[in-house]
Amino acid sequence: MDVALTWFQARGWEPFEFQRETWQRYLAGQSGLIHAPTGFGKSLAAWMGPLIEAQAEKSARVPGAKRADAPPLTVIWVTPMRALAKDLVQNLGEVAREVAPGWTVEGRSGDTSSTVRGRQARRLPTALVTTPESLTVLLSGEEAAERFASVRCVVVDEWHELFGTKRGVQTELALARLRSLGNGVRTWGLSATLGNLEEAASALMGAGKSSGAPTLVRGEQRRDLRVETLLPASIERFPWSGHMGLRLLEEVAAELDTATSALVFTNTRHQAERWYQALCYARYDERERIALHHGSLDQEQRHEVEEGLRSGRLWAVVATSSLDLGVDFTPVDLVFQIGSPKGVARLAQRAGRSGHSPGKVSRLVNVPAQALELIEFAAAREALARGEVESRSPIERPLDVLAQHVVTVAIGGGFRAEELLAEVRTTHAYRDLSEDEWNWVLEFARFGGDALSGYERFARIRERADGVFVGGNKRVIREHRINIGTISGFGTLAVAFRNGRKLGHVEETFLARLRPGESFTFAGKPVELIRIEDSTAYVRPAKKVSALMPRWSGGRMPLSNELTHAVRRAMAEVTRVLETGEVSASPELNAVAPVLAFQRQISHIPSENELLIERVRTRDGDHAFLFPLAGRLVHEGLAALLAWRATRRQAITITQSVSDWGVELLTRKDLPVGDEDWRALLSPDDLLEDLLRCLDGAGLAKRHFREIARVAGLIHPGMPGARKGQRQLQASAGLIFEVLTEHDPENLLLLQARREVMERTLELTRMREALEAIQRCTIRVTRPTQLTPLAFPLWAERMRDRVSSESWEDRVRAMAEKLEASAGAART
Incomplete structure (x- = not known):
């Protein structure tokens, strides 16, 4: 390890103990998972082992032996984001040039130029930085066995982002293939902010005998982490989040003035666009030093922003999770979190972007979008201190x-x-794969299954006379390679200027509402739609800034299980403060206490072992507000379940709305549910059957089947330059779904669609746990004379879907003022 120590000493550094341990274990032939906070040198821990080994072998060579220009492919470095590949190639290459001269380091992703691809077709570099999708494409080459035989090490970066996803399963299968092609391939993963590290390590290492027991190397160095919250000068007793936290714009700008550099994290791309525009307006003279970064922007713009962070040219960057991961740049002074982080791990990950190196202070400032988020901020900080990571x-x-x-x-x-x-069964995901399932998949790849066997285009592999399965015709091979991957790209169109320069991607449903000549703001620029052609929306600069901005589906993250438990503890702390008159150690809870004091005055604050149900009558009708605090996804299923079970008692129309905190059921007439009926309506008995009935399980499965059909190869988005539209793909998937449902109802992909809807979309397991917990709770029913602070956000959420000549924000603001007036008290 002398060569590594020399490299560290030349920079005045001393390796951490976990880095030394990783090198030793690698050289001993072991595989493992490295867990350490962001910025503590996980990459150097994984990278130095192969370099040390290479130098040791070089020194042991017989003098005069013939040497190749560069060693063959030895290390594959897998990153979940192709935007990281460029940085990794540069950083790993700099180390290799000094520690192991002669090594070549290159990247391979969808962004790689044709020139580099051509060179790599002839000879791969010594170390290849790639994504799961691009690695799989390389494994589909006819000479894959020869090209990957020399691989000794695979490093999977940001494993906590891949684990638990289909991209993670794709990575597991690629690792199994590399282990079978290579000789003693070692696997090392890099991870941060994950609760079940042992299970994650097992999934990475696989279940094969050659994998051995996974090693977990922990970098336990502590970081000084300061998590603060901007407290509004006045707090609404009737909270709502339509303003996205922009009411605190000037306070955020004032904090920015004290920093040399900062990141402003939002939870959605739409919110990022809004905050970017607002900050440019608030600090107009500094607008050239403010930038925007999110996953729908073109890679060139993202790279410019990342380079601006590295060089110090940029002062503030508004971003989503696109900068959560290991994009390498100079640590910033300050991080903002706009709105609730929704999870403990996300808060820790984003906080780590400040003071992004050992010995530095990481400072994060929370910015609430509404009053109840103060409770979520306090809860997240407390859960982080307790080590309760998802x-x-x-x-x-x-x-x-x-x-x-x-x-x-x-x-x-x-x-x-x-x-x-046998190879597939060495993966964690398929360790229990049955013979019947395997034979079904094999036949599905050969013929398309029973119902589709008459269509030649579904026959993608064939069996030769020698018993070897190979690919079908050239069209099948070409289509398969183009569409390898598990990331859904459905429903998006590229946005580009007439000269071809791309801005990024926007959902097709948003652009479908616009006519040529209409303007919108995207990528921080006002643009005017010219036409939509070949899956591209062509635009030109608009003369005026438009308030219309794209929204992306799937942007609302639910509260995590860990954070919901912490929120309940925080609520109990506020109750204690109100009962004793003491001051809480949490400034957020002290600030929100008057709001909950009013909640307590007109209704109740639920304890950790209570379910609060508020029955309120307004001019809209009869409301029932329930507060299980189980997260948005669980509440969506729960609202439908309650409405369906209630209508079995009496035919009645029930409108539903949900939030992370609760559920609203609204009827014009009296809701046919007495106080004593709620426990039965909330029973976990027959949960699956009732959900399938009330949620149109077949309809949900049909919509979800499109994703499965694309991954499995039943439908194809098309070749470059001839991509199919969202409606065309949806129609194709829908037709196949109906054919399979009628003629092959036991098709395993149909069963998978139903299973994934239940577990991934509706969180069936978590919903059952929530209902079982409710059965152990005291159910407290109150009848306040008006909407309460807890109920008002649910009312506001429902109003989003109502058609009105007034804007949604105006309607909600007017109702909040009316409630304040009727409460007969001054604003807190």
């Missing part, structure tokens, strides 16, 4: 991903069925 559940046996992998291996040199089955 876990991720692994995905078990997704057959759509396996079907794609089978075709990949078939066109990548071919396979024998029994050998590939």
Whole structure:
């Protein structure tokens, strides 16, 4: 390890103990998972092992032996974001040039130029930085066995982001393939902010005998972490979040004035666009030093922003989770979190972007979008101090991903069925794959399954006379390679100027509402729509800034389980403060106490072992507000379940709305539920059957099936330059779904669609746990004479969907003022 120590000493550094341990374990032939906070040197811990080994072997060579220009492919570095590849190539290459001269380091992703691809087709570099999708494409090459035989180490960066996703399963299958092609391939993962590290390590290492027991190396160095909250000068007793926290714009700008550099994190891309515009307006003279960064922006713009952070040119960057991961740049002084982080791990990850190195202070300032988020901020900080970080559940046996992998291996040199089955079973995801499931996948890849076997285009592999399965015709091979991956790109169109310069991607549903000549703001620029052609919306600069901005679906993150438990504890703390008159150690809870004091005055504050139900009558009708505090996704299923069960008692129309805190049921007539009926309506008995009935389980599965059909190869978005539209793809998937439902109802992909809807979309397991917890709770029913602070956000949420000549924000603001007036008290 002398070469590594020399490299560190030349920079005046001393390796951490976890880095030394990783090098030793690597050189001993072990694999493992490295867990350490952001900025503590996980990459150097994983990278130095192969370099040390290479130098040791170089020194041991017989003098005069012939040497190649550069060692063959030795290390594969997998990153979940192709935007990180450029940084990694540069950083790893700088170390390699000094520690292991002769090593070449290159990237391979969808952004790689044709020139580099051509060079790599002839010879791969010594170390390849790539994504799960691009690695799988390389494994589909006919000479994959020869090209990857020299691999000794695979490093999977940001494993906590891949684990528990289909991209993670795709990575597991690629690792299994590399282990079978190589000789003693070692696997090392890098992870931060994950609760179930042991399980994550097992998934990374695989279940094969050659994998050995996974090693968990922990970098436990502590960081000084300061999490603060901007407290509004006045707090609304009737909270709502329509202003996205912009009421505190001047306070945020004032904090920015004290910093040399800062990141402003938001939870959605729409919110990022709004805050970017607002900050440019608030600090107009500094607008050239303020930038925007999110996943729908073109990669060139994102790279410019990242370079601006590195060089110190930028003062403030408004970003989403696109900058959560390991994009390498100079640590910023200050991080803002706009709105609730929704999870403890996300708060820790974002805070780590400030003081992003050992010995530095990480400072994060929370900015509430509404009063109840003060409770969530206090709860998140307390949960972080207790070490209550979210876990991720692994995905078990997704057959759509396996079907794609089978075709990949078939066109990548071919396979024998029994050998590939044994290889697949070495993965954590498919360790329990049955013979029947395997045979079904094999037949599905060969013929498309029973219902589709008559269509030649679904026959993607064939069996040769020698028992080896290989790819089908050239069209099948070309289509498969173009569409490898599990990331859904459905429903988005590129946005570009007439000269071809791209701004990024926007959802097709947003652009479909616009006519040529209409303006909108995207990527921080006002643009005017010219036309939509070949999956691209062509625009030109607009003369005026438009208030219309794109919204992206799937942007609302639910509260995590860990954070909901912490919120209940925070509520109990506020109750204690109100009962004793003491001051809480949490400034956020002290600030929000008057709001909850009013809640307590006109209704009740639920304890940790209570379910609060508020029955309120307004001019809209009869409201029932329930506060299980189980997160938005659980509440969506719960609202539908309650409405369906209630209508079984009496035919009545029930309108629903949900938030992370609760559920609203609204009827014009009296809701046919007495106080004594709620426990039965909230029973976990027959939960699955009732959900399938009330939520149109077949309809949900049909919509979800499109994603599965694309991954499994039943539908294709098309070739570059001829991509199919969202409606066309949806129609194709819908038709296949109906054919399978009628003629092959036991099709395993249909069953997978239903299972994923229940577990991933509706969080069935978490919903059942919530209902079981309610059965152990005291149910407290109150009848306040007006909407309460807890109920008002649910009322406001429902109003989003109502058609009115007034804007939603104006309607909600007017109602809040009316409630304040009727309460007969001054604003707190």
